[in-house]
Amino acid sequence: MLKDITIGQHFPGKSPVHNLDARLKIVITVLFVIVRFMSTNFPGLILSGVFVLAMYKLSGIPLKMLKKSIKPLMPLIVFTVILNLFFIKGETPLIKLGFVEIYPEAVMFIIVMISRILLLICGTSLLTYTTSTIALTDGLEALMKPLNKINFPVHEMAMMMTIALRFIPTLIEETEKIMNAQKSRGALLDSGSFSDKIKALVPILVPLFISAFRRAEELATAMECRCYHGGEGRTRLRQLKITNDDIRYTAVCMVTFAVILSMKLFFTRVI
């Protein structure tokens, strides 16, 4: 159950998408999100869909993973569909069932909306699927470097993120263990009234917090033993270097984004 969470999961590989410099990958992902929001016509949508699919193909991530990462968002999508289907009004209704009127505008809007959400999720999950957490935080740190000028603790933030991401699977495993232990003592975890359910969380959360604090303390000691003292004067084992391949792939992405954006000029917006 808890193991189904795919956020932040990483699938090691050697594809061009995996090898792309983390900094560029982050920038490309951010640009993709922006482009996705600015582009509001069908050809643009289709092109971005093709772009995402091509990236998945290139990275060798099985499309099954896509299904898995979309699954938890299904309720949100269904909710949006229902809400918009009945509340967007146009001129001539497409279907009329008593007081329910569905307009073609609403259907169009929903199609664009859903594909937008799906493309956003798929595009951004590709970043975490193909980038190890270390590379990801290294990239973020490098990109945020300029913020050092205004005394923003960039390195510390990056380190905190690395640690947080690193401990997600550990804590999930720990939660499962504790749940099993309390179930063995007859704890009811998934039935009863709302207040029963809240009460049932205490035997899980208390041990979980205690173990999280214990782990944090151990980790802090271990870091101190290795003379960790923050970012100042710290050198890196993995230097981020931009290769010719990186430049080539980034150029391809940029051109694609430019084409998607330029479609604004030729096609009418849907919403």
Added chain:
Amino acid sequence: MSILKVENLSYTYNEGMPGATKALDNINLEIEPGTFVGVIGHTGCGKSTLISHFNGLTKPQSGRILLDGRDIWKDYDDIRQVRFSVGLVFQYPEYQLFEETCYKDIAFGPKNMGLNEEEIDRRVKMAAEFCGVTEKMLAGSPFDLSGGQKRRVAIAGIIAMMPKLLVLDEPCAGLDPEGRELILSQVKNYQQTTGSTVILVSHSMEDIANYADMVLVMENGQVYNYDTTENVFADAENLARMGLGIPDITKVFLKLKEMGVDVGTDVYTIPYAVKSLLKYKEAKRGEKNA
């Protein structure tokens, strides 16, 4: 009738996915009431998966688990009834403590059983006594105790449910020899006083040799052997091949035999070793005199 019967149990992790691993492969097993069963096997041989089936934490993918002849997934209305009869103590059970006082924590299981106040109180006191938890410890917070004390409180929390079958997964991991001895002798005491059945998973051959009547040897998700402790350790060569090892004293006797000293190799506890050595000496003297 056997207290616990496992029939054709198989379990595969990540079934139907890439990276599927078979953890249990057609396990058949029958445990008689009142026995102290030791379970040994290499890391990853399926011991923990097997015991998580015993109290219904894991549902069998194929096969059945029978408790007192009743299928735990069919003949019980509530799987919790099974969990109260089969007490499962996990590895590092001290990490499950959560209450303000040890008393309350030990009372968690009995309370879930829906017992009345008096009965809960009686059981907490009884469990505390079996596990060597003092009055003073009972009133205090479990988080002020040492690791070994915490573990005994956690085990008391299971014993307070008075399970017919007590399953312990490496209860001594990370404890000093004195702590191990204390916990295991208390568990043995519980077994003998209440006539319950105990299943002990351990990596220490000495602990198994000293306490178990029967030993279950697992290899690659299968039952390699289930026999009396004596017979299992007599098969030292195969145990060594599995990377399991045998009690130190058995090693000594095997070496003696190799060197041509005519002693038995079914020796696995120190008292028995002393006895057989004395017998050997006696026999030698007899030969000399003759």
